[in-house]
Amino acid sequence: MSIVTIERKVLEKNDQIAERNRRFFRDRGIFVLNLVSSPGAGKTSILEKTFERLRDDCRMAVIEGDVQTDLDAQRVAEYQVPVVQIVTMGGCHLEAGLVADAMGKLDLDSVDLLFIENVGNLVCPSGYDLGEALKVVVLSTTEGDDKPLKYPAMFRNASVLLINKTDLIPYVNCRLDVLRGNALKINPDLRVFEISCSTGAGIDAWCEWLRGKGASGQ
Amino acid sequence: MKNEAKTQYLCHPRLRFVIMHELGIAQNIMEIVRQSVPEGLARDIRKIRVRVGQFAGVVPDSLDFCFGVMAGESEMPRAALLIEEVPTACRCRGCGREFEMEELVFLCPHCGGTDLEVISGKELEVVDIELVDHGGEAL
Numbered sequence: 001m002s003i004v005t006i007e008r009k010v011l012e013k014n015d016q017i018a019e020r021n022r023r024f025f026r027d028r029g030i031f032v033l034n035l036v037s038s039p040g041a042g043k044t045s046i047l048e049k050t051f052e053r054l055r056d057d058c059r060m061a062v063i064e065g066d067v068q069t070d071l072d073a074q075r076v077a078e079y080q081v082p083v084v085q086i087v088t089m090g091g092c093h094l095e096a097g098l099v100a101d102a103m104g105k106l107d108l109d110s111v112d113l114l115f116i117e118n119v120g121n122l123v124c125p126s127g128y129d130l131g132e133a134l135k136v137v138v139l140s141t142t143e144g145d146d147k148p149l150k151y152p153a154m155f156r157n158a159s160v161l162l163i164n165k166t167d168l169i170p171y172v173n174c175r176l177d178v179l180r181g182n183a184l185k186i187n188p189d190l191r192v193f194e195i196s197c198s199t200g201a202g203i204d205a206w207c208e209w210l211r212g213k214g215a216s217g218q
Numbered sequence: 219m220k221n222e223a224k225t226q227y228l229c230h231p232r233l234r235f236v237i238m239h240e241l242g243i244a245q246n247i248m249e250i251v252r253q254s255v256p257e258g259l260a261r262d263i264r265k266i267r268v269r270v271g272q273f274a275g276v277v278p279d280s281l282d283f284c285f286g287v288m289a290g291e292s293e294m295p296r297a298a299l300l301i302e303e304v305p306t307a308c309r310c311r312g313c314g315r316e317f318e319m320e321e322l323v324f325l326c327p328h329c330g331g332t333d334l335e336v337i338s339g340k341e342l343e344v345v346d347i348e349l350v351d352h353g354g355e356a357l
Contacts, residue, residue, distance in 0.1 A: 005345075127239070187324065
């Protein structure tokens with residue numbers, strides 16, 4: 001038997017491209033967020049609310065990732081925000097190379113805030129760096145307050161948690177304090193916003209925070 | 219399978235209905251192996267040792283399954299994965315102590331601190347490759 005020593009990271013190629021993306025964004029002062037959640041948590045609705053609040057203050061663009069269809073890109077385009085749709089054809093997450101391709105299709109010289117809406121999935125996207133400044137995980141109250149414990153990698157790797165659909169609290173089995181506590185057990189540094197895209201509650205606080213990021217580029 | 223899929227998936231036909239990222243990871247592992255072992259020796263590969271952290275978001279059984287299907291029809295048909303799982307461990311920036319985590323609660327069991335650095339458990343690496351020798355031919 002012979003042993004060949006390798007000692008290489010399996011995702012090294014992805015990580016290299018992600019680092020290149022990150023340098024590109026940093027050089028241009030673009031603040032990039034990677035939005036992750038399970039399907040239906042409200043990522044696109046949050047983007048819509050964000051466009052309404054910030055369109056006069058920040059120049060925004062979106063890279064959409066979906067398994068099929070460009071339905072989300074159509075929703076974004078309604079707001080006259082530049083958007084590129086990536087269809088992964090079954091792939092469960094975005095990779096840095098796909099994002100790099102999409103970047104080539106956007107005029108990023110005139111963008112302050114770039115949102116990358118990942119494929120709806122609380123597992124796979126956590127392991128793939130895209131070159132973003134930070135990950136924003138969205139969890140809706142209908143999913144239950146135990147999810148941070150069940151999908152710890154996603155909550156540990158994120159910097160911001162948006163708890164969406166807080167207007168449904170009276171009707172669903174989800175305790176906000178428990179949800180928040182569980183998320184902070186996994187990641188004590190998480191910045192948490194409680195929001196509702198239906199009523200608009202909490203959206204201002206989230207957008208205010210985002211406005212600061214878009215202005216400073218970091 | 220009664221309904222023929224209309225979608226063109228970018229993966230092995232036998233795994234057309236398997237949508238998991240372990241498939242892509244298995245492909246990456248094969249690619250790294252191809253870059254490391256001369257093509258003529260691929261048939262001699264028996265084991266590929268990989269390190270998978272508990273916190274890497276990878277299901278070892280799924281990875282093993284995907285790799286097995288792909289390797290079986292590749293130039294390295296007798297290659298098998300040897301998966302070493304690495305537990306999640308942290309260092310507390312408060313008291314400086316290191317500990318392994320049984321449950322994923324980011325709380326130092328010694329001082330109760332929450333400022334923790336994950337020092338292992340995120341690994342996803344190809345460690346080494348074992349090949350059978352042919353006539354004492356060194357690699």
